[in-house]
Amino acid sequence: MLARCAAALVAAALLVTAARADPVANFYGGRQINLIVGYGPGGGYDIYARLLARHLGRFIPGHPTVVVQNMPGAGSLRAVNYLYNVAPKDGSTLAMFARNMPLIGVLGGNSNVAFDPRRLIWLGSSSSFVNDAYVLARRHDLPPLVLGGTAEGATGSDVPIILRDTIGLHVKQVVGYPDSTAIYLAIERGEVHGRTVDLSSIKSVKPEWLKPDGDYRVLVQFARATRHAELADVPTARELAKNETARALIELAELPYTVSRPFAAPPGVPPARAKALQAAFLAAHRDPVYLEEAGKLGIDISPVGGEEVLRAIDRIAAAPPDLLDYVRKLLAETRGGR
Numbered sequence: 119m120l121a122r123c124a125a126a127l128v129a130a131a132l133l134v135t136a137a138r139a140d141p142v143a144n145f146y147g148g149r150q151i152n153l154i155v156g157y158g159p160g161g162g163y164d165i166y167a168r169l170l171a172r173h174l175g176r177f178i179p180g181h182p183t184v185v186v187q188n189m190p191g192a193g194s195l196r197a198v199n200y201l202y203n204v205a206p207k208d209g210s211t212l213a214m215f216a217r218n219m220p221l222i223g224v225l226g227g228n229s230n231v232a233f234d235p236r237r238l239i240w241l242g243s244s245s246s247f248v249n250d251a252y253v254l255a256r257r258h259d260l261p262p263l264v265l266g267g268t269a270e271g272a273t274g275s276d277v278p279i280i281l282r283d284t285i286g287l288h289v290k291q292v293v294g295y296p297d298s299t300a301i302y303l304a305i306e307r308g309e310v311h312g313r314t315v316d317l318s319s320i321k322s323v324k325p326e327w328l329k330p331d332g333d334y335r336v337l338v339q340f341a342r343a344t345r346h347a348e349l350a351d352v353p354t355a356r357e358l359a360k361n362e363t364a365r366a367l368i369e370l371a372e373l374p375y376t377v378s379r380p381f382a383a384p385p386g387v388p389p390a391r392a393k394a395l396q397a398a399f400l401a402a403h404r405d406p407v408y409l410e411e412a413g414k415l416g417i418d419i420s421p422v423g424g425e426e427v428l429r430a431i432d433r434i435a436a437a438p439p440d441l442l443d444y445v446r447k448l449l450a451e452t453r454g455g456r
Contacts (some may be wrong), residue, residue: 122418129276129390132388140179141390142179142180142390142391142394142410143180144179144215145178145180145208145209145391146179146181146182146209146391146394147180147182147308148180148182149180149182149183149210150182150183150184150185150210151174151175151178151183151184151185151209151210151211151212152184152185152187152205152210152211152212153167153170153171153184153185153186153187153211153212153213153214153260153381154187154188154189154197154200154201154205154211154212154213154214154446155186155187155188155189155197155213155214155215156189156190156193156194156195156196156197156198156213156214156215156216156219156301157188157190157216157268157297157298158188158190158296158297158298158299158300159188159297159299160297160298160299160323161297161298161319161323162239162298162315162316162318162319162322162323162379162417163194163214163215163216164186164188164298165319165322165323165415166214166244166245166379167185167186167214167381169408169411169412169415169417170184170244170399170402170408171184171185171186172184172411173400173402173407173408173411174398174399175398176402176405177223177397177398177401177402177405178394178395179198179394184212186294187323187429190268190296190297192230193216193218193268193275194215194216194219195215195216195219195222195230195285197213197214197215198213198215198219198223198233198382199230199231199232199233200213201213201215201233201238201319201350201382201383201384202232202233202237202238203232203233203235205295205384206384206389207359207384207385207386208388208391209210209383209387209388209391209392209394209395210240211383211384211385212241212381212382212395213316213381213382214380214381214382215382217243217374217375217377217379217380218276218374218376219233219235219380220235220377220380220409220427220430220431220434221373221374221434222376222436223235224428224434225442225445225446225449226233226446227446227449227450228449229431232308234385235431236428236431237381237385238382238383238384238385238421238424239382239383239384239385239387239392239395239396239424240380240381240382240396240425240427240428241381241382241383241395241396241399241423241424242380242381242396242399242400242403242421242422242423242424242426242427243376243377243378243379243380243381243421243422243427244379244381244403244417244419244421245318245378245379245417245418245419245420246377246378246420246421246422246426247341247375247376247378247418247420247434247443248314248418248420249318249418249420250316250317250318250346250378250418250420251316251317251339251341251342251346251349252277252314252317252339252341252342252375253314253315253316253317253320253336253337253338253339253340253342253349253352254278254281254287254312254313254314254317254336254337254340254342255312255313255314255315255320255327255334255335255336255337255448256311256312256313256334256337256362257305257308257311257312257334258259258333258334258335259333260308260311262290262311263288263289263290263311263312264289264290264291264292264310264311264312265278265286265289265291265292265310265311265312265314266291266292266293266295266301266304266305266309266310266312267291267292267294267295267313267314267455268293268295268296268298268301275293275296276371276448277314277340277371278291279448280340280355280367280371280448281338281340281355283364283448284355284358284359284360284364284365284367284368285338285355285358285359285360285364285366286360287338292304292309292310295428298315298319299362301313302323302324312334316378316379316418317336317346317348317349318416318417318418319417321416321417322415322416322417323345325416328348332425336349336352337352338352338353338354338355338358338369339352339353339354339355340354340355340368340372341372341375341376341378342354342355342372343354343356343392345389345441354366356368356369361453366438366441367441367444369436370437370441370442370445371432372446373430373434373437374430376422376426376430377422377426377427377430378418380427381399383395390398395445396423396424399421399423399424400421400423403421
């Protein structure tokens with residue numbers, strides 16, 4: 119009995135010593151991490167963020183609670199500006215925002231952009247889009263092609279204009295809806311006739327849109343070098359490009375999709391905590407429980423780490439100047455309310 123008690127005391131002492139030796143666990147133990155989402159509840163970004171929030175804390179030393187906070191505005195620019203300039207830089211705040219925010223940060227020319235994407239602490243992206251597609255879906259019973267979108271300059275506003283200029287698509291847009299849920303409702307009411315959106319989001323939120331005999335049709339696939347297996351009859355934008363210049367523009371605009379569901383911490387997070395967050399992010403995406411839940415939600419999980427996000431940013435920055443100028447003009451046009 120004495121031996122067992124002594125062994126238990128030694129084990130307890132070792133645990134206390136180990137805890138004291140792990141400052142990351144000391145920091146996160148009993149703490150809450152705030153995960154800011156740059157869109158409202160119910161959309162694709164929100165689904166990915168809430169899924170990760172339910173699992174991430176298990177893989178961070180100290181096992182903190184992760185709580186999602188929605189911060190919609192300006193196509194998620196509000197959220198990334200907040201993360202970069204206002205959020206605590208101690209590892210207690212993370213954010214998820216639009217895939218095109220790194221592109222917007224690299225391009226410059228927008229006085230509302232107050233962040234440098236190269237200085238963010240990138241955890242990675244839940245999806246590299248290898249199993250997904252960005253599609254233009256519409257109601258087939260309404261004749262004009264009027265699409266709904268969130269903020270001017272958001273992905274849902276950019277891509278229709280890219281398709282207009284590269285494949286000759288004739289489209290009008292109504293932007294300014296607060297979130298994805300509002301757009302879906304507007305389509306069902308007939309206020310607008312369709313939208314551009316991730317295939318995985320449709321499968322998760324509106325699976326009835328994909329029924330062969332339903333009221334909705336997918337017209338074109340974006341962010342795909344080849345056709346998605348589930349949309350074998352729907353052409354890609356690259357297939358429909360008017361010429362090689364148009365195809366090059368499409369390929370540049372598709373680069374952000376390789377880091378399609380990005381997560382980041384603000385600059386200045388202590389290196390040990392940053393590494394712990396990055397390791398936990400990838401560990402969560404390998405976890406069978408996480409993957410099982412993602413499968414039930416019907417969302418694409420094809421993760422990449424923080425280094426791959428930075429490589430994607432470098433590839434965007436290295437694009438030919440004339441293509442970057444086109445994208446700058448495109449963003450200026452979408453901010454202008456087209």
